[in-house]
Amino acid sequence: MVKAYSGAVVIADVLLLVLKILYFICEGIYRCFFPVDEKSVAGEIVLVTGAGHGIGKELALKYAGLGATVVCWDINDVNNEETISEINNLGGATAHAYKCDVSNREEVIQVAEKVKKDVGSVTILINNAGIMPCRPFLDHTAEDIQKIFNINIISHIWILQAFLPDMLANNHGHVVALSSMAGIIGLTNLVPYCATKFAVRGMMEALSEELRISCSAGGRNSNIKFTTIFPYMVDTGLCKKPKIKFPSLMAVISPKEAAAQIVTAQRKNKSVQSIPNYWLGINDFLRNLPDKAPLAFKDFLDSGVAADD
Ligand SMILES: NC(=O)c1ccc[n+]([C@@H]2O[C@H](COP(=O)([O-])OP(=O)(O)OC[C@H]3O[C@@H](n4cnc5c(N)ncnc54)[C@H](O)[C@@H]3O)[C@@H](O)[C@H]2O)c1
Numbered sequence: 001m002v003k004a005y006s007g008a009v010v011i012a013d014v015l016l017l018v019l020k021i022l023y024f025i026c027e028g029i030y031r032c033f034f035p036v037d038e039k040s041v042a043g044e045i046v047l048v049t050g051a052g053h054g055i056g057k058e059l060a061l062k063y064a065g066l067g068a069t070v071v072c073w074d075i076n077d078v079n080n081e082e083t084i085s086e087i088n089n090l091g092g093a094t095a096h097a098y099k100c101d102v103s104n105r106e107e108v109i110q111v112a113e114k115v116k117k118d119v120g121s122v123t124i125l126i127n128n129a130g131i132m133p134c135r136p137f138l139d140h141t142a143e144d145i146q147k148i149f150n151i152n153i154i155s156h157i158w159i160l161q162a163f164l165p166d167m168l169a170n171n172h173g174h175v176v177a178l179s180s181m182a183g184i185i186g187l188t189n190l191v192p193y194c195a196t197k198f199a200v201r202g203m204m205e206a207l208s209e210e211l212r213i214s215c216s217a218g219g220r221n222s223n224i225k226f227t228t229i230f231p232y233m234v235d236t237g238l239c240k241k242p243k244i245k246f247p248s249l250m251a252v253i254s255p256k257e258a259a260a261q262i263v264t265a266q267r268k269n270k271s272v273q274s275i276p277n278y279w280l281g282i283n284d285f286l287r288n289l290p291d292k293a294p295l296a297f298k299d300f301l302d303s304g305v306a307a308d309d
């Protein structure tokens with residue numbers, strides 16, 4: 001039955017809401033000047049998918065340097081072993097390599113069991129592995145499209161099913177997912193890729209909300225945090241034919257710098273972070289203008305990716 005509110009209760013509720021919103025705005029401004037301390041990741045068990053190359057590799061190195069135990073997954077075991085040996089060269093860090101095709105559900109379940117036995121429960125999960133074939137929508141083959149979805153989004157679900165239950169049982173954990181600015185803005189030659197990156201964003205927000213609601217129903221706070229990352233262009237080779245009109249303004253970021261920003265966002269419990277960080281703000285602003293305004297901005301930037309050969 002719909003609850004009937006009296007007029008006075010409605011007014012009190014609205015006033016309370018306005019006060020809360022004002023409070024959180026003030027808190028946000030305060031935090032611009034006095035940022036929160038980054039939480040320690042020492043002793044955490046961090047799983048990085050796609051740790052053999054690019055952003056994933058730099059993330060594995062960074063977390064190892066911060067005293068975490070790192071579990072590296074990649075379909076390319078030669079590159080993955082190379083990451084492990086670089087971590088071992090740091091001295092003192094513990095790292096474990098597993099070959100895993102994250103798009104294969106049986107393999108994910110098997111390897112996850114092995115990790116739990118050998119290393120323990122993963123407390124920080126970084127869903128990073130991804131592919132980005134670039135071509136016009138109708139030129140993608142069916143297999144191609146299925147593969148983009150399986151690696152870029154469906155894999156996140158299989159891996160979460162393996163590791164989220166332990167995080168829930170301990171009410172401790174952090175899930176980080178690599179979306180992309182292509183998960184915020186639709187781009188040419190990237191239709192299936194954009195769809196998967198929008199999906200990553202939606203899944204992360206919905207899952208985070210579900211845990212928030214279920215915990216508050218149980219009278220406690222969820223200590224499982226969610227961070228979704230939206231990089232623009234990172235110099236890893238993933239983006240084969242980048243087109244950038246103003247290279248001095250929009251420098252392509254190194255994977256090492258991207259990893260540093262991702263780790264900081266995770267340690268500050270940020271729910272979303274673009275790299276560079278101004279992109280989300282620019283998008284929010286432009287989306288409030290008439291439709292043609294953001295299109296004019298896109299034409300002005302004239303940047304993106306050309307089709308693969
Ligand atoms: N590089 C960019 O400009 C950029 C921009 C936005 C978002 N991203 C996202 O960041 C993430 C990492 O990108 P990157 O540039 O470091 O890519 P990369 O190609 O340099 O590295 C990706 C790694 O994932 C591994 N991998 C691929 N398929 C796999 C599978 N099925 N199972 C397990 N491992 C697999 C590859 O072997 C490789 O080691 C991706 O999700 C990508 O979409 C990258």
Ligand SMILES: *[C@@H]1O[C@H](CO)[C@@H](O)[C@H](O)[C@H]1NC(C)=O
Nearest residue numbers: 036037038039223267268269
């Ligand atoms: C992040 O969240 C964890 C878990 O709730 C909490 O212990 C920690 O203090 C938070 N840190 C920051 C920087 O917000």
